[in-house]
Amino acid sequence: MRLQPMRINVFNLHCIFRRLEICEQSLPIFRVKSFTISKKQCNRCRKTDKVDKVGSCREKVDKVVLKRKVIVLSMAQLLHFLSHSHLGSIIMNDMRRQQFVLIKGQLKLVDVDDVGLEEPRCSDDFDCRTLIDNLHYSSPSSHNNINSLKCINSRCSGFNERKNVFNAAKHFTTFLLPYGAPDTLKNRVEELIAKFQNQVSSDILLEEVIRLKDSFAKGLYMGEQTEKVAFRQVRYADLIGLHDYSCKGSSSFSSCRISVSSVQEAKAMCQSQEICRAFVWTNEKSWTGRNIVYFKNNATNWSLDNRNTTLYVKLDL
Known part of the structure; x- marks a missing residue:
């Protein structure tokens, strides 16, 4: 993983002993391999001990993060x-x-x-x-x-x-x-x-x-699911960039993108939303191993060139 360097003024800061390696640790807390001391305590520091770059390993944590x-x-x-x-x-x-x-x-x-x-x-x-x-x-x-x-x-x-x-x-x-x-x-x-x-x-x-x-x-939280609406299955079909709408629980601001444990759960979610007319089942997985599904408000103009998706279209009874 590459660190993004940022220049700092070493004369106003500190000396550093050894080095800091924190990006690839498997533990929830980084292994500290260095520490800083004040300039007054820096009399015995070698020139090679001084640091002139600080890197950021990854993204900051914020409550709005969807994970x-x-x-x-x-x-x-x-x-x-x-x-x-x-x-x-x-x-x-x-x-x-x-x-x-x-x-x-x-x-x-x-x-x-x-x-x-x-x-x-x-x-x-x-x-x-x-x-x-x-x-x-x-x-x-x-x-x-x-x-x-x-x-x-x-x-x-x-x-x-x-x-x-x-x-x-x-x-x-x-x-x-x-x-x-x-x-x-x-x-x-x-x-x-x-x-x-x-x-x-x-x-x-x-x-x-x-x-x-x-x-x-x-999906152990799901009880018996009664399929009140029939769906047509279309293998390899996709609706990329078409018929998207925002919905509660979506991990995307521009579409209804939700992880589900099974096709049955996706069908139940679609039939519970009046606006939902179809959904695209993908091979994309969430961090828990659930499949990512895109719910759609229409099912026209689908393409048949994506072997990683299956389209389910709600049928009118």
């Missing part, structure tokens, strides 16, 4: 990693989207300035309860859950994990999870949001997020 479910899964993986690090439980004191980038669709933590490697000190359980109260949790149930923290060996055991989960809920999952979920999954989504807000363990959260992803990917 919401990817971000939520990556966040759950990060929370689990931070809780089970070989260094012990790591705390992210500042966990906002500005601390992350997306690389190959995966959320990566790149700003580790506010990382802590120790649990807060305490003399008794009351000290831990005071720390929790200062975080201003909103729901009484979260108070009951967090206040079970104990002062063990002069440390508030479990505080780092709980604060990480709280920050993840505050800045990510509470806003990202509700959008784009099928109606039959909304109750499970709300339950998952509540678990984030109530700061359950990262083990449980990761397990629940993976289970929700699998249900979504395989």
Whole structure:
């Protein structure tokens, strides 16, 4: 992956030791191979230690990014990693989207300035309860859950994990999870949001997020589907750039582009929309393995030269 260089003024900044390689890490947090020090501490730096370029690996994270479910899964993986690090439980004191980038669709933590490697000190359980109260949790149930923290060996055991989960809920999952979920999954989504807000363990959260992803990917949320409308199937047909319309849940602003688990789900979605007259089934896959479908408000002037698509046309009964 090529880095896009940007010139900086090294005389006003810092020396750098070794180098930073962060683009191709598989972990949810980058491996830091360098750090910066102030100019006053730079007396022993070699000329070759100075940096004159800074690169950006990938796109910034924003709440408007359409890969919401990817971000939520990556966040759950990060929370689990931070809780089970070989260094012990790591705390992210500042966990906002500005601390992350997306690389190959995966959320990566790149700003580790506010990382802590120790649990807060305490003399008794009351000290831990005071720390929790200062975080201003909103729901009484979260108070009951967090206040079970104990002062063990002069440390508030479990505080780092709980604060990480709280920050993840505050800045990510509470806003990202509700959008784009099928109606039959909304109750499970709300339950998952509540678990984030109530700061359950990262083990449980990761397990629940993976289970929700699998249900979504395989269409396990679908019940018995009755085909009320017949469809004509036309292999290799496509309607590229024709008869598009915007719809709820679309990953495109200019068309109704939605991932589905099966042809049956696509038919059910089309027959539930009065405007839908056809849909194009493609071999394109979403990150969960679902097929991408384009819903159309008409089915005229199709082409027969795309071996990766099948057109389904709604028939009038």
